[in-house]
Amino acid sequence: MNALDLKSGLPYSLVRHGLPFQYARLTQPISTNVVIIGGGISGALTAYQLTRAGIDCVVVDGRTIGLGSTCASTSLLQYEIDVPLHHLIKHRGHHHAVRAYKLCLQAIDKLSTIARRIGLPEFENKDSLYFAARKGDTSMLRDEFEARLANGFNVEYLGENDIRKTYGFAAPGAILSHHGAFTDAYMFTHHLHQYSLKRGLRVYDRTIIQGIRRNSRGVTLKTADGVPIQARKLVYATGYEVTAFLKKKVVNLRSTYATISENMQDVTIPWTTDTLLWNTADPYLYMRRTGDGRLLIGGRDENFYNPTRRDRLIRTKSIALQRDFNRLFPNVDFRPEFSWTGTFGTTADGLPFIGAYKPLPHSYFALGFGGNGIVFSLIAAELIRDALIGKANPDAAIFSFDRT
Numbered sequence: 443m444n445a446l447d448l449k450s451g452l453p454y455s456l457v458r459h460g461l462p463f464q465y466a467r468l469t470q471p472i473s474t475n476v477v478i479i480g481g482g483i484s485g486a487l488t489a490y491q492l493t494r495a496g497i498d499c500v501v502v503d504g505r506t507i508g509l510g511s512t513c514a515s516t517s518l519l520q521y522e523i524d525v526p527l528h529h530l531i532k533h534r535g536h537h538h539a540v541r542a543y544k545l546c547l548q549a550i551d552k553l554s555t556i557a558r559r560i561g562l563p564e565f566e567n568k569d570s571l572y573f574a575a576r577k578g579d580t581s582m583l584r585d586e587f588e589a590r591l592a593n594g595f596n597v598e599y600l601g602e603n604d605i606r607k608t609y610g611f612a613a614p615g616a617i618l619s620h621h622g623a624f625t626d627a628y629m630f631t632h633h634l635h636q637y638s639l640k641r642g643l644r645v646y647d648r649t650i651i652q653g654i655r656r657n658s659r660g661v662t663l664k665t666a667d668g669v670p671i672q673a674r675k676l677v678y679a680t681g682y683e684v685t686a687f688l689k690k691k692v693v694n695l696r697s698t699y700a701t702i703s704e705n706m707q708d709v710t711i712p713w714t715t716d717t718l719l720w721n722t723a724d725p726y727l728y729m730r731r732t733g734d735g736r737l738l739i740g741g742r743d744e745n746f747y748n749p750t751r752r753d754r755l756i757r758t759k760s761i762a763l764q765r766d767f768n769r770l771f772p773n774v775d776f777r778p779e780f781s782w783t784g785t786f787g788t789t790a791d792g793l794p795f796i797g798a799y800k801p802l803p804h805s806y807f808a809l810g811f812g813g814n815g816i817v818f819s820l821i822a823a824e825l826i827r828d829a830l831i832g833k834a835n836p837d838a839a840i841f842s843f844d845r846t
Contacts, residue, residue, distance in 0.1 A: 455627070455628040455629065458734075459629055471672075472672070474672070477501075478501045479651055479663075479684075480510075481501045481631070482680075484679040487556075487820050490560075490634045491827040500643075502647075504647075506648060507635065513627075516730075517624050519553060519814065523793065528589035542840050544593075544594075546817045564630070569716055570619040570621070571618050574615045574721065576614070590619075595619065596619065612770075651664070660674040661675070679819075693795075697784070698784055699740065699756065700739065701764065703738075741763065794812060795843055796810075797842050798829065
């Protein structure tokens with residue numbers, strides 16, 4: 443599998459944590475029940491679920507663990523997907539739309555439980571404020587608020603005065619949700635692997651898969667060094683790189699940008715201790731505090747995948763993101779220290795693609811496309827686990843390849 447150039451610059455989590463754990467390269471033939479290609483957050487969550495279900499599995503990754511999209515993630519956890527609920531209801535029907543949103547909400551709670559179980563300190567539950575970028579967006583925001591409220595989501599609608607008083611900036615309206623969080627996808631991945639290794643998982647990085655053969659009994663993978671892997675089932679958890687195996691286009695690749703400030707523990711900004719901020723712009727602007735007292739700002743996406751062109755924009759985008767922040771908080775001295783860019787994907791309905799793909803037997807896909815890929819990755823891990831243990835899951839149809 444050819445590796446895409448998925449990120450550049452200085453992702454803060456990688457700068458902060460370096461390479462916390464070491465994993466071996468595969469050098470000897472092995473066999474297993476399930477092989478997972480991709481050792482980032484999607485593969486790690488899938489391996490965690492399979493290992494806890496008693497399924498023997500192996501993770502292989504062509505890179506050093508976590509150095510694909512995972513280390514570039516800004517790690518916001520929200521139940522809101524890229525398509526607003528009231529729009530998704532029109533696109534996918536009421537049941538599937540509301541169920542997708544509720545699965546994402548439940549996934550945040552489950553991720554919190556997993557973080558505690560594996561001893562991950564980098565996890566904080568937060569409110570989420572979705573605010574209007576301009577006055578013309580308030581009608582859409584009202585429709586979204588009513589859709590969420592009618593379907594049991596814990597939300598409040600805030601007017602301009604409430605926003606200014608509570609959060610210290612001006613916006614014509616906002617939805618306050620009491621269900622969000624942030625984490626560190628890179629460290630989450632490593633803690634998951636360390637937990638699962640103690641329970642029988644095998645993890646190999648710097649192990650490039652160059653060949654896959656299927657027969658009636660399963661799959662045989664061959665590494666770039668010629669080492670074979672025998673397995674009954676195969677899970678693709680490599681994100682955007684795996685789209686080369688699909689006969690239809692399911693995702694549009696985009697470039698996104700993020701910048702993080704110097705330490706700002708001495709600066710008082712009302713919302714930073716308990717709220718994630720994001721707005722209705724397209725592409726949307728988002729910001730959060732980090733666990734060590736910095737501010738992270740992300741957005742300014744570009745609708746293309748071209749690493750050279752993408753990387754040239756890092757400095758320009760960092761300046762633009764700083765300017766976006768200062769429009770909201772003109773009296774706060776935001777000084778960028780690290781900036782980076784990454785690749786992410788969008789789908790027509792904002793939902794990921796998860797499960798079996800008929801043209802490739804014995805195979806499952808965990809493709810958590812969209813702005814909340816970590817949440818989607820947890821849903822994918824559970825759906826794939828259920829499929830492998832023969833448990834019917836009625837939610838599988840929501841994310842299946844057959845929906846398009």
